Amino acid sequence: MAKAYDHLFKLLLIGDSGVGKTCLIIRFAEDSFNNTYISTIGCFPSPAPAESPVLRCPSPSPPNPPWVSASARAPPPRNRLQDPHRGCRGEEDQTAGLQGPDDMRHEGRVKEAPGTGDTAGQERFKTITTAYYRGAMGIILVYDITDEKSFENIQNWMKSIKENASAGVERLLLGNKCDMEAKRKVQKERAVKLAREHGIRFFETSAKSSTNVDEAFSSLARDILLKSGGRRPGNSHKPPGTDLRACDKKNTSKCSLG
Numbered sequence: 001m002a003k004a005y006d007h008l009f010k011l012l013l014i015g016d017s018g019v020g021k022t023c024l025i026i027r028f029a030e031d032s033f034n035n036t037y038i039s040t041i042g043c044f045p046s047p048a049p050a051e052s053p054v055l056r057c058p059s060p061s062p063p064n065p066p067w068v069s070a071s072a073r074a075p076p077p078r079n080r081l082q083d084p085h086r087g088c089r090g091e092e093d094q095t096a097g098l099q100g101p102d103d104m105r106h107e108g109r110v111k112e113a114p115g116t117g118d119t120a121g122q123e124r125f126k127t128i129t130t131a132y133y134r135g136a137m138g139i140i141l142v143y144d145i146t147d148e149k150s151f152e153n154i155q156n157w158m159k160s161i162k163e164n165a166s167a168g169v170e171r172l173l174l175g176n177k178c179d180m181e182a183k184r185k186v187q188k189e190r191a192v193k194l195a196r197e198h199g200i201r202f203f204e205t206s207a208k209s210s211t212n213v214d215e216a217f218s219s220l221a222r223d224i225l226l227k228s229g230g231r232r233p234g235n236s237h238k239p240p241g242t243d244l245r246a247c248d249k250k251n252t253s254k255c256s257l258g
């Protein structure tokens with residue numbers, strides 16, 4: 001049977017607890033949203049069907065991964081959504097450019113381990129290690145625009161990536177919950193500046209209203225593909241130079257390439 005996808009990317013979402021990592025994955029994979037908040041313990045595998053390109057949990061976890069043991073310190077679930085949906089401004093944010101700092105530019109090891117993982121975020125940048133980042137082709141850093149601390153901690157997550165991930169891994173910054181404009185604590189300009197400093201793209205997203213979610217995942221996939229020079233990560237039988245085409249929300253395989 002033919003595969004239902006052309007490319008397979010292993011992506012990770014990292015960021016503080018409650019910023020919306022799980023909801024972003026669910027929005028992207030299933031085009032749905034649920035207000036119920038259950039904090040992720042360890043790694044959250046995408047709900048996408050097995051044949052979908054959209055994600056599985058990273059390949060075999062170490063027996064006692066540090067992020068799981070860190071869950072013992074996890075605070076009780078918070079942030080059950082009370083706010084009515086307000087709608088997003090909706091525009092794609094400025095792009096800070098494709099190129100990262102020099103020390104992030106050389107090609108990292110790309111492993112054929114499909115999937116998107118979502119880490120539980122309770123200050124775990126201290127405990128997430130190389131094992132978790134291994135094989136990641138792209139890392140999505142998420143903060144919550146209504147939570148100043150989650151934005152400040154992006155620097156720590158950046159440091160964690162630099163210390164533990166492959167040097168060439170593509171990164172993307174997302175300011176999630178942009179539907180909650182009235183509660184905004186982090187001005188967009190600050191995030192644009194941060195993204196520019198790190199040479200990465202930035203979007204404000206809402207898993208709730210779906211704003212920019214497809215765009216964000218698609219742009220990361222496109223950048224990974226571009227970086228690989230059109231080689232096909234996770235699937236090498238097609239010729240180089242294919243373009244990423246628009247995502248079709250009705251299409252559970254999400255993006256099509258080639």
Ligand SMILES: Nc1nc2c(ncn2[C@@H]2O[C@H](COP(=O)(O)OP(=O)(O)OP(=O)(O)O)[C@@H](O)[C@H]2O)c(=O)[nH]1
Pocket residue numbers: 015016017018019020021022023024034035036037038039040041078079080081083118119120121122176177178179180205206207208209
């Ligand atoms: N208004 C709004 N609420 C959101 C959005 N995304 C997530 N939430 C809510 O924020 C809470 C936390 O979302 P999660 O996706 O579980 O957050 P997480 O980052 O995976 O959290 P951990 O698993 O603890 O790391 C839930 O109550 C969600 O309903 C969004 O875009 N807008």
